Amino acid sequence: DAGVIQSPRHEVTEMGQEVTLRCKPISGHNSLFWYRQTMMRGLELLIYFNNNVPIDDSGMPEDRFSAKMPNASFSTLKIQPSEPRDSAVYFCASRLTGPWQYFGPGTRLTVL
Amino acid sequence: SQQGEEDPQALSIQEGENATMNCSYKTSINNLQWYRQNSGRGLVHLILIRSNEREKHSGRLRVTLDTSKKSSSLLITASRAADTASYFCATVLIKAAGNKLTFGGGTRVLVKP
Numbered sequence: 001d002a003g004v005i006q007s008p009r010h011e012v013t014e015m016g017q018e019v020t021l022r023c024k025p026i027s028g029h030n031s032l033f034w035y036r037q038t039m040m041r042g043l044e045l046l047i048y049f050n051n052n053v054p055i056d057d058s059g060m061p062e063d064r065f066s067a068k069m070p071n072a073s074f075s076t077l078k079i080q081p082s083e084p085r086d087s088a089v090y091f092c093a094s095r096l097t098g099p100w101q102y103f104g105p106g107t108r109l110t111v112l
Numbered sequence: 113s114q115q116g117e118e119d120p121q122a123l124s125i126q127e128g129e130n131a132t133m134n135c136s137y138k139t140s141i142n143n144l145q146w147y148r149q150n151s152g153r154g155l156v157h158l159i160l161i162r163s164n165e166r167e168k169h170s171g172r173l174r175v176t177l178d179t180s181k182k183s184s185s186l187l188i189t190a191s192r193a194a195d196t197a198s199y200f201c202a203t204v205l206i207k208a209a210g211n212k213l214t215f216g217g218g219t220r221v222l223v224k225p
Contacts, residue, residue, distance in 0.1 A: 042215060042217045043200065043215040044215075045212060045213065045214070048212065091155070095211065099143060100145070100157045100160070101155075101157070101211075101213060103154030103155040104154050106153070
């Protein structure tokens with residue numbers, strides 16, 4: 001079975017540009033999580049969805065960040081406009097009913 | 113602030129030695145999970161211990177939990193070069209909706225052949 005799929009794997013953009021990160025969870029999983037990992041702040045939960053509905057977005061840094069899950073097999077995390085401090089690795093994870101989360105390989109974002 | 117804090121931040125050992133890392137947390141938990149992250153990759157779950165358990169084993173992994181001290185330890189026995197990775201503890205708080213995880217800062221483990 002394919003694991004969590006994220007695209008792109010690497011993104012380099014300039015400050016002010018819009019960035020869209022994509023995630024395909026494991027088929028059948030009903031919870032999806034977006035994390036950001038930086039050296040300074042470690043691994044932070046940004047938002048999570050249950051059955052495509054956003055449950056907790058308290059980790060979203062500011063209004064420049066938005067996330068959607070239009071269906072059970074796809075989610076996006078958008079940053080508009082991007083800033084250099086948004087540079088990080090962004091992970092998507094999904095979960096079925098058990099305690100484990102299954103992580104994707106991450107998207108390394110660099111904002112110049 | 114992060115729920116979990118890990119100690120040490122980095123650990124370097126020889127192949128065959130044991131590696132021990134610790135995790136402390138601040139509030140009552142439902143369970144505590146350990147994950148491994150290889151360089152440039154996503155996290156992979158290793159082992160889970162529930163709040164009513166004190167010790168669990170899985171292969172070369174041994175996890176302990178002391179809820180009175182709000183701390184956990186992960187022991188990797190007979191380490192191998194392939195164990196080189198970062199290890200994270202993650203807590204699930206009591207009544208946390210959706211089994212939301214809060215991660216510690218991680219321990220970077222280097223196993224030298």
